[in-house]
Amino acid sequence: MRIRDLSYWLFLMPVLVALILVVIAPLLLGVYYSFTDWNGISANGFVGFENYTALFQDERFLDSLWFTTKFSIVSIVLINVIGLSLALLVTAKLKTNKIMRTIFFMPNLIGGLILGFIWQFIFTKAFDGIGSLFGIESLQGWLSTSSTGFWGLVILMSWQMSGYIMVIYIAYLEGVSKELIEAAEIDGANVFQRFRHIVFPLVAPAFTVSMFLTLSNTFKLYDQNLSLTGGGPYDSTQMVAMDIFRTAFSRYDMAYAQAKAIIFFIIVAVIALLQVYVNKKREVEM
Amino acid sequence: MRKPYLIPLEILGILLALLWLSPFYLMIVNSLKSKREIFEDTLKPPSSLTFDNYVQAFTELDFLKTFANSIFITVMSVVIIIVFSAMAAYALSRSKSKLSSVIFYLFVAAMLIPFQSVMIPLITIFGKIEMLNRTGLIFMYLGFGASLSIFLYHGALNSIPRSLDEAATIDGANRFQIFWHIIFPILKPITVTVGILNTIWIWNDYLLPSLVINQQGMETIPLKMFFFFGEYTKQWHLALAGLTLAIIPIIILYFFAQREIIKGVSEGAVK
Numbered sequence: 001m002r003i004r005d006l007s008y009w010l011f012l013m014p015v016l017v018a019l020i021l022v023v024i025a026p027l028l029l030g031v032y033y034s035f036t037d038w039n040g041i042s043a044n045g046f047v048g049f050e051n052y053t054a055l056f057q058d059e060r061f062l063d064s065l066w067f068t069t070k071f072s073i074v075s076i077v078l079i080n081v082i083g084l085s086l087a088l089l090v091t092a093k094l095k096t097n098k099i100m101r102t103i104f105f106m107p108n109l110i111g112g113l114i115l116g117f118i119w120q121f122i123f124t125k126a127f128d129g130i131g132s133l134f135g136i137e138s139l140q141g142w143l144s145t146s147s148t149g150f151w152g153l154v155i156l157m158s159w160q161m162s163g164y165i166m167v168i169y170i171a172y173l174e175g176v177s178k179e180l181i182e183a184a185e186i187d188g189a190n191v192f193q194r195f196r197h198i199v200f201p202l203v204a205p206a207f208t209v210s211m212f213l214t215l216s217n218t219f220k221l222y223d224q225n226l227s228l229t230g231g232g233p234y235d236s237t238q239m240v241a242m243d244i245f246r247t248a249f250s251r252y253d254m255a256y257a258q259a260k261a262i263i264f265f266i267i268v269a270v271i272a273l274l275q276v277y278v279n280k281k282r283e284v285e286m
Numbered sequence: 287m288r289k290p291y292l293i294p295l296e297i298l299g300i301l302l303a304l305l306w307l308s309p310f311y312l313m314i315v316n317s318l319k320s321k322r323e324i325f326e327d328t329l330k331p332p333s334s335l336t337f338d339n340y341v342q343a344f345t346e347l348d349f350l351k352t353f354a355n356s357i358f359i360t361v362m363s364v365v366i367i368i369v370f371s372a373m374a375a376y377a378l379s380r381s382k383s384k385l386s387s388v389i390f391y392l393f394v395a396a397m398l399i400p401f402q403s404v405m406i407p408l409i410t411i412f413g414k415i416e417m418l419n420r421t422g423l424i425f426m427y428l429g430f431g432a433s434l435s436i437f438l439y440h441g442a443l444n445s446i447p448r449s450l451d452e453a454a455t456i457d458g459a460n461r462f463q464i465f466w467h468i469i470f471p472i473l474k475p476i477t478v479t480v481g482i483l484n485t486i487w488i489w490n491d492y493l494l495p496s497l498v499i500n501q502q503g504m505e506t507i508p509l510k511m512f513f514f515f516g517e518y519t520k521q522w523h524l525a526l527a528g529l530t531l532a533i534i535p536i537i538i539l540y541f542f543a544q545r546e547i548i549k550g551v552s553e554g555a556v557k
Binding site: 001002003005007011012014015016018020021022023024025026027029030040049086089090092093094096097099100101102103104105106107109110111112113114118119121125126128129130133136159163164167168170171172174183198206209213216220222223226227240241244245248252254257258261262264265268269277 | 322537
């Protein structure tokens with residue numbers, strides 16, 4: 001097919017138009033709006049970098065950025081550790097490994113909004129019940145403080161995403177040849193040595209993929225945040241995505257919200273590219 | 287020979303699986319209780335089996351209508367994404383022009399853009415052209431879903447030899463015939479993957495429909511669930527029955543197609 005053929009453009013046109021209208025035009029327009037005093041209906045003039053400079057003095061935004069960062073780091077580590085452990089568990093020759101895979105993966109089929117509501121019940125009601133049954137005071141009053149809200153979100157995301165990451169690790173673990181492991185076993189390598197020197201280097205590409213997916217899912221989190229804590233108490237568990245949404249649609253500060261959205265895009269893009277670059281480099285060295 | 291360390295591992299696995307299921311257990315058990323019973327004890331099974339909560343939740347969620355709305359939007363969007371992404375990926379993979387690789391990388395790069403970064407102007411643009419409705423929503427899903435789908439199709443197409451296309455050209459088939467009758471059927475495994483990934487995403491999506499289709503009677507399950515939950519926050523017996531209802535369809539689907547789903551998700555991520 002050549003680009004001067006009509007058929008080439010007919011094949012390409014629907015998705016190209018959709019991408020331009022849905023992603024590219026809004027992004028470009030968004031960059032433009034972020035430099036104006038746009039209020040959702042009209043823009044009267046350019047304000048230069050005013051929206052951006054205001055943003056760095058906005059405590060609510062900086063708090064949400066810090067909260068999101070903390071949440072992402074803790075979640076990424078936990079999800080990957082749990083996910084890899086589950087993958088190792090279900091690739092051992094267990095009788096129950098099929099059903100276990102099914103169960104661990106299941107939360108991923110359900111929307112974040114609904115999962116957040118379910119866990120809101122668990123943290124506020126069931127934790128209370130377990131706490132008073134066994135006399136554990138720390139299980140009471142969950143989601144009513146910033147730190148229990150934080151750990152609530154971490155637990156919810158770890159429970160949901162570990163099974164997803166497990167599936168990715170399984171795909172790579174099953175590619176590790178049995179002969180290689182048996183040969184090492186015969187040579188006297190113990191379980192940990194086999195893992196450290198054979199399995200671990202061979203599943204390294206899975207880290208690239210898993211890190212990318214967990215980062216993008218945790219840093220951009222919205223649904224679970226909305227339904228589990230709603231950002232409360234007092235906006236202390238509000239993540240960046242929610243802060244942008246509320247700036248725009250609760251406070252109608254459109255141009256300012258859009259400046260936040262552009263900063264958000266830059267952060268996400270830089271981290272993602274950096275991560276892919278570092279991981280690719282490391283893979284080659286290993 | 288079974289190794290001795292497998293037995294403790296097996297027990298550990300079963301305990302973990304039970305732990306993973308416990309949120310669902312608590313949800314279902316409490317959805318069958320009265321408000322008073324939940325208040326007294328959340329852990330024990332219900333004293334008597336009544337489905338009153340479900341009847342009320344079913345009616346108030348207008349469940350059949352809401353379910354049909356979700357089905358309509360998901361099926362339409364997924365079919366459109368599959369057809370147009372496969373066609374585009376075909377054109378891109380069969381052209382040697384520089385422009386094709388530029389367009390391909392444009393789609394790949396678009397995957398990096400968070401929804402929140404384009405959300406506000408998107409709603410403004412579509413509001414101006416009066417497309418904040420179901421048609422607009424489906425079109426938006428094509429725009430957001432095309433990138434990953436094209437990426438997956440492109441990878442699969444590169445492994446289909448061009449000689450196949452050329453042979454068909456000699457036989458007098460045009461581009462559309464070649465694509466539909468020869469290439470598209472070969473792409474079936476990747477079509478299943480693309481279909482599964484997009485179905486899970488669109489079926490569960492909340493934010494986009496909440497901005498685009500706010501008219502009464504149009505709500506999808508997540509959207510309706512949000513309003514329902516807001517009304518019954520302090521009435522957990524009803525809220526939990528509603529939540530259980532909301533997840534039943536996807537769990538049934540999972541039950542029948544779990545192999546394909548897990549395989550699809552892992553392929554979609556790994557490639």
